[in-house]
Amino acid sequence: xxxxxxxxxxxxxxxxxxxxxxxxxxxxxxxxxxxxxxxxxxxxxxxxxxxxxxxxxxxxxxxxxxxxxxxxxxxxxxxxxxxxxxxxxxxxxxxxxxxxxxxxxxxxxxxxxxxxxxxxxxxxxxxxxxxxxxxxxxxxxxxxxxxxxxxxxxxxxxxxxxxxxxxxxxxxxxxxxxxxxxxxxxxxxxxxxxxxxxxxxx
Numbered sequence: 479x480x481x482x483x484x485x486x487x488x489x490x491x492x493x494x495x496x497x498x499x500x501x502x503x504x505x506x507x508x509x510x511x512x513x514x515x516x517x518x519x520x521x522x523x524x525x526x527x528x529x530x531x532x533x534x535x536x537x538x539x540x541x542x543x544x545x546x547x548x549x550x551x552x553x554x555x556x557x558x559x560x561x562x563x564x565x566x567x568x569x570x571x572x573x574x575x576x577x578x579x580x581x582x583x584x585x586x587x588x589x590x591x592x593x594x595x596x597x598x599x600x601x602x603x604x605x606x607x608x609x610x611x612x613x614x615x616x617x618x619x620x621x622x623x624x625x626x627x628x629x630x631x632x633x634x635x636x637x638x639x640x641x642x643x644x645x646x647x648x649x650x651x652x653x654x655x656x657x658x659x660x661x662x663x664x665x666x667x668x669x670x671x672x673x674x675x676x677x678x679x680x
Contacts, residue, residue, distance in 0.1 A: 480548045482526050483561035488570055489541030491520040497535050498524045521561055523554060533573045542568035545575045588670040597671035598679065600664050603651035605679050610651070611672075616644050618669040621662060 486494045499522070526548045536543045544564025546557040560576040567581075568574040576582070587593060604610035616634060620641065623630040631638040645656065652668070654661040672678055 479551050480526050481523050481551060481554060481557060482548050483521060483523050483546040483554070483557035484532065484573075485519055485521040485544040485558075485561040485565035486536070487519050487542045487565055487568070489536075490539040491541055493539050494535055494541055494543065495520065495522045495524070498527060498532065519562070519565065521558060521565075523557065529573065529575055536573040537571050540571055542570050543573040544568055545573050547576055584670075588667065593667055593671055596664065597668040600652050600654065600668040601672055601679075603653070604648070607651065611678050613644055613648050613651070614669060614672060616641065617648050617665055618673055620645055621666055621669060625656075625662070 484494065484498065529545060532543065532545055542565060544561045544566070546560035546564065549557045560581075563581045564574045564576040564579050567579045601610070601614065604614055607613065619633055620627075620630045623633070627638040627641060631641045634641060648654075648665070649656045649661075652665065654664055656662060656665065
């Protein structure tokens with residue numbers, strides 16, 4: 479059995495799940511059993527119904543949606559990841575397929591030898607620190623919030639000044655100018671390469 483995942487933001491989010499799931503032939507249980515809701519996003523698994531149907535429903539409900547590839551049942555976790563990633567590129571009233579975003583290309587680029595070399599060079603100073611991996615994880619959260627201190631600190635459960643001190647350490651240990659686009663790009667590569675399971679240098 480194949481399935482796909484849909485991540486929906488804004489608009490009448492719950493209506494998308496209520497329409498799509500029965501359309502593919504699945505019975506619709508309590509919506510809380512098939513969907514996970516965050517403050518801004520509803521994400522759920524669905525039978526494959528084709529992007530045309532998804533786009534029509536999303537347009538009618540005014541939502542922005544990300545749609546994963548069709549995957550087998552054991553690929554449910556990857557489908558949810560793809561849908562969440564695709565939703566970041568979607569606009570209100572539009573459903574964006576994961577394959578049409580930059581994410582697959584970026585993930586392939588992060589597997590190249592050149593990306594690995596850059597990541598190890600950037601993180602050389604972090605690797606020697608006992609809390610280096612934790613600092614890089616904090617940096618990943620900070621980057622995900624586009625360098626905004628308050629939302630990043632809130633997600634980490636720390637005061638913004640605590641996060642500032644940690645990021646100053648990251649900047650010192652990596653030698654990067656984190657106020658520059660190039661510095662943040664290099665740090666993003668290090669995060670993308672070294673935060674994968676088993677990738678942190680031992």
